[in-house]
Amino acid sequence: MAQTLRRGPVSGTAVAQKRKRKPFLVDLYATAVGKKYVMAITGLAMIGFVVVHMLGNLKLFQAETSPGVYPIDAYGDWLRSLLYPALPKYGTLWLLRVGLLGAVLLHVHAAYGLTVMNRKARPVRYQSSRDYQIATFASRSMRWTGIIVLAFIVWHLADLTLGWVNPDFVYGEVYRNVDASLSRIPVAIFYIIANIALGIHLFHGVWSLFQSMGWNNPRFNSWRRSLATGIATAVVVGNVSFPIAVLAGVVSHPSV
Numbered sequence: 001m002a003q004t005l006r007r008g009p010v011s012g013t014a015v016a017q018k019r020k021r022k023p024f025l026v027d028l029y030a031t032a033v034g035k036k037y038v039m040a041i042t043g044l045a046m047i048g049f050v051v052v053h054m055l056g057n058l059k060l061f062q063a064e065t066s067p068g069v070y071p072i073d074a075y076g077d078w079l080r081s082l083l084y085p086a087l088p089k090y091g092t093l094w095l096l097r098v099g100l101l102g103a104v105l106l107h108v109h110a111a112y113g114l115t116v117m118n119r120k121a122r123p124v125r126y127q128s129s130r131d132y133q134i135a136t137f138a139s140r141s142m143r144w145t146g147i148i149v150l151a152f153i154v155w156h157l158a159d160l161t162l163g164w165v166n167p168d169f170v171y172g173e174v175y176r177n178v179d180a181s182l183s184r185i186p187v188a189i190f191y192i193i194a195n196i197a198l199g200i201h202l203f204h205g206v207w208s209l210f211q212s213m214g215w216n217n218p219r220f221n222s223w224r225r226s227l228a229t230g231i232a233t234a235v236v237v238g239n240v241s242f243p244i245a246v247l248a249g250v251v252s253h254p255s256v
């Protein structure tokens, strides 16, 4: 009698699994390329802020327009109430604050995610010393300079925006507050070190931003290097000039 062969299920047969589709941007962010885009775009926004902030702070060098009236105080008032009365008095300020905080958080989150991905891709550490000629000093130090800048931002907000760590702080009196803060030598030194760290971070950040966005034709390398050097140098020279000017007595408020 002919035997009928009964086949069981074949192991290894592909079974169509229903994968929940995530929004495109979430899927993209899960990849290394997506994280690099996020670092580049948020980095660009923060570079814009840092450059504009440094240029605005140059008003510290503008002389009093009349006794006790400092151009940087008026500039601070104007900035805090930007687009008023089209928007509520501090509406733009809060939009900028939320945007900036979002950019910082995303930048740090993507950096952390990339570090974890790199570690997983190479669980065994390099056995020989790495070729540090390829990785420049700036690129190797990104994590450390980033942490110094983050610590600086926390101190800086407590110092010149909230006045928590600045005993002579008076709300709205920017010229006086900067003098009161930077007359303290350890604080001035911290500002100088943090801004040099920021410059190193910016140099490598501007350079790698082009790589991350895919704008890295070797023909433009010297142009890229000049832009990175120019932005980093301008920010460091500008920002370091403020503590030096206070210590030298060039910026000096009569009641500090």
Ligand code: HEM
Pocket: 050, 053, 057, 076, 077, 080, 097, 100, 149, 153, 156, 157, 160, 161, 174, 177, 178, 191, 195, 198, 239, 240, 242, 243
């Ligand atoms: C020596 C260099 C700097 C000086 C003299 C300076 C000065 C100031 C002053 C006076 C304020 C308060 C403005 C006001 O209340 O009207 C301020 C706010 C602020 N600064 Fe700086 N700054 C410097 C560098 C930096 C750097 C390098 C960063 C970022 C990396 C930064 C980020 C900020 C932020 C986020 C605020 C808060 C803005 C707000 O929400 O009100 N500053 N800065």
